[in-house]
Structure formats: structure tokens, C-alpha cells
Amino acid sequence: MSDLTAQTPSACPACAAGPMAKTVASGRKPEGKIVLSLPKIHCAACISGVERLLTKTPGVEAARVNLTLKRAMVDAGPEITADDLAQMLTRNGFEAYELDPGQLSAAEADKPARELLMRLAVSGFAMMNIMLLSVAVWSGAEDATRDMFHWISAAIAIPTVGFCAQPFFKNAWSALRNKRLNMDVPISLAILLAVGMSLYETSQSGKHAYFDAAVALTFFLLAGRYLDFRMRASARSAAQELAALEVPRAFKLVGGTEVLTPIAELAVGDIVRVKPGGRVPVDGVVEAGTSERDRALLTGESLPVPAHPGDAVAAGEMNLTGVLTVRVTAAGEDSSLHRMAELVATAESARSRYTSLADRAAGLYAPGVHILAALTGLGWYLYSLDLRLSLNIASAVLIITCPCALGLAVPAVTTAASGKLFRRGLLIKDGTALERLAEVTEVVFDKTGTLTEGAPELVSHTAEPEEVSVARALASGSAHPLAQALLRDTDGPAAVVEDLREVPGYGVEAHWKGLHVRLGRADWVGADMPAETATWLRVGSAAPVAFKFADALRTGAAEAVADLRAQGIRVTLLSGDSPSAVAHVASSLQIDDWRAECLPEDKVAHIEARRAEGARVLMVGDGLNDTGALAAAHVSISPATALDAARVASDMVLLGKDLSPISGALKTAQQSTRRIRENFTISTVYNVVAVPLAIAGLATPLIAALAMSLSSITVTLNSLRLK
Amino acid sequence: MEVLSYLIPISLFLGGLGLAGFFWMLKARQFDDPDGDSQRILSDEFDDKPKQ
Numbered sequence: 001m002s003d004l005t006a007q008t009p010s011a012c013p014a015c016a017a018g019p020m021a022k023t024v025a026s027g028r029k030p031e032g033k034i035v036l037s038l039p040k041i042h043c044a045a046c047i048s049g050v051e052r053l054l055t056k057t058p059g060v061e062a063a064r065v066n067l068t069l070k071r072a073m074v075d076a077g078p079e080i081t082a083d084d085l086a087q088m089l090t091r092n093g094f095e096a097y098e099l100d101p102g103q104l105s106a107a108e109a110d111k112p113a114r115e116l117l118m119r120l121a122v123s124g125f126a127m128m129n130i131m132l133l134s135v136a137v138w139s140g141a142e143d144a145t146r147d148m149f150h151w152i153s154a155a156i157a158i159p160t161v162g163f164c165a166q167p168f169f170k171n172a173w174s175a176l177r178n179k180r181l182n183m184d185v186p187i188s189l190a191i192l193l194a195v196g197m198s199l200y201e202t203s204q205s206g207k208h209a210y211f212d213a214a215v216a217l218t219f220f221l222l223a224g225r226y227l228d229f230r231m232r233a234s235a236r237s238a239a240q241e242l243a244a245l246e247v248p249r250a251f252k253l254v255g256g257t258e259v260l261t262p263i264a265e266l267a268v269g270d271i272v273r274v275k276p277g278g279r280v281p282v283d284g285v286v287e288a289g290t291s292e293r294d295r296a297l298l299t300g301e302s303l304p305v306p307a308h309p310g311d312a313v314a315a316g317e318m319n320l321t322g323v324l325t326v327r328v329t330a331a332g333e334d335s336s337l338h339r340m341a342e343l344v345a346t347a348e349s350a351r352s353r354y355t356s357l358a359d360r361a362a363g364l365y366a367p368g369v370h371i372l373a374a375l376t377g378l379g380w381y382l383y384s385l386d387l388r389l390s391l392n393i394a395s396a397v398l399i400i401t402c403p404c405a406l407g408l409a410v411p412a413v414t415t416a417a418s419g420k421l422f423r424r425g426l427l428i429k430d431g432t433a434l435e436r437l438a439e440v441t442e443v444v445f446d447k448t449g450t451l452t453e454g455a456p457e458l459v460s461h462t463a464e465p466e467e468v469s470v471a472r473a474l475a476s477g478s479a480h481p482l483a484q485a486l487l488r489d490t491d492g493p494a495a496v497v498e499d500l501r502e503v504p505g506y507g508v509e510a511h512w513k514g515l516h517v518r519l520g521r522a523d524w525v526g527a528d529m530p531a532e533t534a535t536w537l538r539v540g541s542a543a544p545v546a547f548k549f550a551d552a553l554r555t556g557a558a559e560a561v562a563d564l565r566a567q568g569i570r571v572t573l574l575s576g577d578s579p580s581a582v583a584h585v586a587s588s589l590q591i592d593d594w595r596a597e598c599l600p601e602d603k604v605a606h607i608e609a610r611r612a613e614g615a616r617v618l619m620v621g622d623g624l625n626d627t628g629a630l631a632a633a634h635v636s637i638s639p640a641t642a643l644d645a646a647r648v649a650s651d652m653v654l655l656g657k658d659l660s661p662i663s664g665a666l667k668t669a670q671q672s673t674r675r676i677r678e679n680f681t682i683s684t685v686y687n688v689v690a691v692p693l694a695i696a697g698l699a700t701p702l703i704a705a706l707a708m709s710l711s712s713i714t715v716t717l718n719s720l721r722l723k
Numbered sequence: 724m725e726v727l728s729y730l731i732p733i734s735l736f737l738g739g740l741g742l743a744g745f746f747w748m749l750k751a752r753q754f755d756d757p758d759g760d761s762q763r764i765l766s767d768e769f770d771d772k773p774k775q
Contacts, residue, residue: 044762067759114749121749125742129735152731 034074034082037097039425039655116226119164123219126160134212138702150202150209157211165191165218183362186369190402193395213399213704220404220712228411250281266331274324280317284326290505291322296448299576302551306505322504356432358410373397376695396699400690405683405711412719417672425656426665433651436635437669439616446621447575457552458489463545469495471537474508474519482535515540556660561589563663574598603629679715686711
């Protein structure tokens with residue numbers, strides 16, 4: 001990423017090089033930095049295609065695609081917005097979303113990962129050198145030669161452990177201070193005991209030194225820690241980055257002029273102005289203006305709802321056509337947005353705290369290992385009354401039981417699995433989400449924006465080509481979703497019209513060849529209200545012609561639902577939309593179990609009722625009305641286009657438009673949980689073989705090194721089978 | 724056995740050289756985009772010089 005910033009000074013020689021050079025040196029990102037998410041890129045042609053499109057755009061100074069993260073980093077002048085670039089790429093066939101660079105702070109997030117990698121490298125280097133010296137000892141070096149090798153090993157091992165094992169020491173110390181036991185306590189104890197005992201043995205010209213074991217332990221455990229960290233860090237940052245949709249500010253009218261005011265400072269009785277295309281920031285009553293509003297994210301309704309003076313509007317609705325002046329009736333804590341957030345908070349606290357497999361294993365393991373080592377030491381002391389011998393054997397037990405295979409068992413599998421899912425377009429936000437996904441027995445879908453695109457699509461019309469061209473001309477005068485869809489889904493030239501005028505809340509009218517033409521709501525053009533979504537065209541005094549629309553199914557929705565049912569999983573559809581619209585989608589996807597006109601509370605209640613019956617529910621939803629259900633479900637997924645609050649409440653984010661990865665993700669999750677259990681079994685088997693030897697006092701450094709390396713390598717290989 | 728007094732320092736030095744090289748690669752951010760690098764090699768665009 002710094003390689004990108006390093007280019008900026010030369011890209012603009014006219015700029016003062018001084019301050020720019022300073023930004024680069026301090027590692028701070030330049031102002032115009034834009035980050036885009038590109039969920040569908042996968043090959044060299046995609047990389048060069050995206051980079052060429054971006055660098056060709058005037059105002060863009062530099063662009064680089066990162067295929068691993070599926071992102072593009074762009075340096076551009078202030079006149080370029082991320083949204084423009086994302087739309088330009090999407091138009092050219094590379095699906096792109098805007099990411100929030102403020103949340104990104106890549107350098108910050110990278111630092112702990114790079115520190116871990118550095119420690120991993122140092123311990124790997126030290127491990128190989130000490131192993132090399134140990135081979136000489138194992139193959140029979142004696143007396144002075146053996147002592148020399150041990151001293152050299154000590155000289156390498158002590159600084160290495162002091163530097164590399166710090167993360168374990170820190171964690172263990174903080175756990176002990178809170179009077180808890182975690183996996184890091186036996187790890188730290190084993191490393192310290194191994195080094196301490198070996199140092200003492202070496203000074204006494206003893207036969208066995210465990211320097212190699214101490215360093216190898218550190219190395220394998222760091223490898224597990226690094227994998228774990230990298231997975232969580234990349235998932236966390238990417239989930240945060242998807243830019244927020246909520247409006248943090250509103251245009252408040254003070255004495256007739258607009259003042260940009262933070263929403264938190266609005267009070268009941270204030271007057272705010274909402275422009276077309278903007279989101280309503282507060283709950284209120286329309287004072288002036290007519291428009292239509294899109295309530296899909298709040299209620300799941302797919303049809304726009306008219307707004308006239310006197311109508312109540314709720315925070316989160318999208319204003320479509322006209323300017324609205326709204327008197328605030330509820331702001332802050334009382335607003336419907338806030339009530340929704342409270343619903344999420346209650347649902348989340350009700351969600352039973354899930355204990356991950358790794359935590360359950362650690363809970364069994366950590367006390368067991370300490371008791372075993374202590375009993376062994378005590379037993380040998382009572383038997384031989386030799387403190388040095390019994391301490392030696394006790395530490396050998398600790399070293400051999402040390403959970404390095406256990407430390408790798410979970411992160412190696414989750415890294416492989418989440419990598420696989422990420423390539424298919426599914427981002428895992430929560431570490432235990434995979435385990436929970438594996439237990440799912442039924443899936444609840446939201447309709448608008450989840451199973452459907454949430455945008456209308458022209459399905460049929462009976463207009464003559466000439467009428468279509470008039471309709472296209474009229475539609476170009478409006479930003480209304482139906483007008484935009486009409487423009488997109490018909491072709492042919494647009495007729496030449498005069499006096500084109502949008503009547504907010506009703507439609508568009510104009511004059512064409514001396515005739516008065518109108519495109520808009522049924523009652524406005526003089527047609528009967530139809531059952532389905534339609535816009536009507538009337539030319540002069542001729543009978544109105546209908547253009548019928550339907551909410552298009554998302555790509556992969558049919559496959560995902562069919563696949564889930566084939567796996568024996570019950571599929572339910574809960575929507576806030578009208579029964580006819582929901583029934584249409586349910587029948588086309590062959591979902592028998594559906595409910596329409598659900599309030600957010602109904603969705604939460606349904607999921608809780610199912611959970612009480614013992615079902616593990618996966619909730620897939622995108623709107624504000626789904627957030628409570630997303631938080632209440634056993635595990636949840638939301639699409640990248642979902643509202644910020646919905647993405648925060650869910651465990652996984654679907655990066656592309658396609659829904660089909662969901663059913664595959666279930667299989668991958670089940671597979672990876674199986675691998676994790678296998679890994680636990682493998683490391684237990686190694687312990688069952690090696691621990692009796694250690695307790696009997698027969699363990700040598702060679703046996704310890706073999707048991708440790710073999711178990712770690714088998715566990716890693718088993719995890720990689722997932723690919 | 725005197726040869727050990729040369730060989731051990733030499734082996735440690737060579738290993739250390741590798742370690743230093745790894746640190747340099749880490750600092751130069753060569754591990755930021757392994758997937759992308761493996762694909763960029765297939766494109767003609769970067770034949771003359773690598774993309775900065």
C-alpha cells in the first residue's frame with residue numbers, strides 16, 4: 001500500500017513535493033485515497049482490466065489491485081468520488097462496492113500481524129539451527145562436545161524465547177492476574193520450565209537438554225496464532241469497511257435557510273428538508289411537498305409509498321421524487337431507528353453465549369495437564385527423593401503434553417475454510433460462525449433485497465413501439481426506480497417531447513406532437529388501480545397502457561433454496577411485504593412456508609419460537625427490519641448491499657450479488673467442524689502414546705521433538721485436505 | 724573437531740543472512756498480495772518492469 005503512495009509525488013510534478021513527501025514518510029494515506037471492494041475478480045485479466053479502466057479515468061493518479069484481499073486501492077484527485085469509480089467498474093462488468101477508507105487504517109491493522117510473522121521467522125530460524133546441533137547430540141556426541149553443543153543451543157534459545165514467546169507470556173500473565181486459566185498458561189509454563197531445566201542441566205553437564213523442544217513449541221504455536229490472527233483481522237476490517245448508508249446529518253431549516261446539522265442535535269419540532277435520493281433522517285410528519293418514498297429497508301415493502309402533507313414518515317426511508325419538508329416528531333432515543341437498535345440489543349443479549357470448540361478443549365485441557373505434571377513430579381520425588389530427577393521428569397511431561405497440535409487444530413482449519421468461502425464470495429466476520437453454521441437445521445430468508453434484487457424489473461407491456469419511445473422520453477425525466485427500470489429494460493430511440501415536467505408523487509408529463517402525454521400512477525393517468533406494480537402511459541385521450549414490473553429474483557436464489565432443501569433443511573420466507581408479492585416469490589422458489597406483513601418483532605418472535613423447539617436457525621436478511629432477527633438467530637448472513645446495521649448484526653457477509661454460495665457454505669462448515677474434531681483426536685492420540693513414556697521417565701528430547709513435530713504436521717496436513 | 728569452530732559460526736551466519744532477507748521482504752511488503760503476484764506474472768503488461 002505504501003508502494004502506491006510512493007508514486008504520488010512523481011505523478012504530479014506541479015504539486016509542491018515537500019508536503020507530499022512528508023505524508024509518504026510518515027506513512028499517512030493521502031487525502032484522495034479510495035478503496036473499492038471487488039468481490040468477483042479472480043485472474044490476471046481482471047487485474048489488468050480493472051487497473052486499466054481506473055488509470056484511464058481522468059483524475060485518477062494511481063491504482064493497484066490486491067487480488068488476495070479482492071480490493072483496489074486508488075489515488076485520485078478530490079473531484080473523483082469512490083461511488084463514481086464503483087459505478088464505472090460495475091457498468092464495465094467488474095462488480096465493485098465502495099469501502100470506507102477511514103475505517104481501514106491498513107497500516108495499523110497490519111502491524112500486529114507483521115510482528116507475529118517476524119516472531120515466527122525468528123523462532124523458525126532458531127529452531128532449525130538448534131535442531132541441527134541437537135542431531136549431533138542425539139547421534140552420540142559426548143562429554144565436552146555435548147556440553148559445547150548445549151551451550152551454543154542455550155545461547156540461541158534464550159534470546160529467541162525471550163523475544164518470540166512474549167505474546168504467550170503476556171496472555172498467560174493477564175489470565176493469571178484475573179485468576180483464570182487459559183491455554184497460554186500451560187504453554188508459558190512448559191516453555192519456561194524447558195529452558196530453565198535445560199540451562200540447569202547444561203551447567204551440571206547433564207545428558208538431556210530441551211532447548212530444541214522449547215523453541216519448536218514456540219514456533220508451532222506462533223504459526224497457529226498467526227493464522228488465527230490473520231483470518232480474524234482481515235474479516236473484521238473488511239466487514240467494517242463497507243461504507244455506511246445511514247445519514248449522520250440532516251438539512252435543518254432555520255429561518256428559511258438550510259443548515260447542515262448532526263442528527264443528534266435535532267429536537268422535536270425542528271423542520272428538516274429531505275431531498276430526492278436522500279434518506280429521511282428522523283421520524284416526522286410531512287409539512288410540505290409531495291413525493292414517493294421507498295420503505296424497503298424498514299419494512300420490506302417493495303412498492304414505493306406516496307407521501308403528502310400530513311403523512312407520517314419514519315427514519316431510514318428513502319425519498320424518491322420530490323423535496324419534502326418534514327417536522328420532527330421523534331429524534332434520537334424515541335425514533336424508530338433507535339427502537340430498532342434496542343430490539344437488536346435485546347436479541348443479542350438473549351443469544352446464548354456460544355462456547356467455541358477451542359475454548360471447550362482448553363477448559364478440559366489446561367487444568368488436566370498441570371495436575372498430571374504435578375502428580376508425576378510428586379510421585380517421582382516420593383519414590384526417589386531426588387528433586388532434580390523428579391523436576392526433570394515433571395517438565396518432560398509438561399513439554400510433551402504441551403498443546404501445540406491443539407493450538408494449530410482450530411486455526412489451520414478455519415483459515416483453510418474461510419479462504420475457500422472467501423474465494424466463493426462469503427466473508428466470515430465472527431470466529432465461531434463456521435462452527436455455528438455447521439449446526440444449522442433451518443433457514444429463514446427475508447424477501448426484499450435478499451431473495452430479490454430489491455429493484456423493479458419490467459416484465460410485460462402492451463405498448464406499440466411509438467408509445468415505448470414516448471415512455472422512454474418521459475421516463476428520462478425522473479429518478480423514480482420504475483422510470484429508471486423502464487429506461488433500462490426497453491430499447492429503441494426516445495421520442496422528442498416538450499415541456500417535460502415531473503409532478504412529485506404522481507409521475508412525469510409533457511407534450512408530444514401537440515398531445516398531452518403522462519407517465520405515472522394509475523389514478524393520475526385515469527386507469528384502474530391494478531394488483532401488481534405498474535406504471536401507466538396515456539397519450540392524449542387514448543386508453544392508458546400499462547408497463548408491469550416485478551421485483552426480480554437475485555441470481556442464485558433458486559439454486560440456493562433448492563440446494564438447501566436437498567440437504568434436508570427447512571426453508572422459511574418471512575417478509576414485511578404484501579401477501580400477493582410474497583406469494584409470488586414463494587411460489588417461484590417453491591417455498592411452502594411463508595408469512596407476509598411481518599413486523600420486525602414478528603420475525604424475532606418466529607426465530608425465538610423455532611429455537612425453543614430446538615431448531616438452529618440461519619437468518620439471511622438485509623433490512624433494518626431484519627436486524628433483530630439476524631441477531632436472534634443461531635447464525636446469520638447478510639448481503640453486501642444490506643444496511644450497515646444489518647451487516648453489523650450478522651456473522652457473515654455475502655460479497656457478491658449471487659446467493660448460491662450459501663448452500664455450499666453450509667457443507668464447508670460441516671466439513672471443517674469435522675476436521676477440527678479429527679484434529680483434536682489426532683493430537684490426543686499422540687499424547688496417549690507419548691505421555692506414559694514421559695511419566696515413566698523414559699522421555700528423551702528426541703521423543704519430545706518427534707511427538708511435537710509429527711503431531712503438528714499431521715494436524716496441518718489434515719486441515720489442508722479441506723481445499 | 725576444530726573444524727566445528729569454523730563451521731558453526733559460518734552456518735549461523737548464513738542462516739542469519741536468510742533471516743535478514745526475510746525481514747527485508749516483509750518490510751518491502753512482498754507478502755501483501757501473494758494471489759495477485761502469482762497472476763500478474765501471466766500478464767504481458769508487467770514484462771518490462773514490475774508494477775510499482
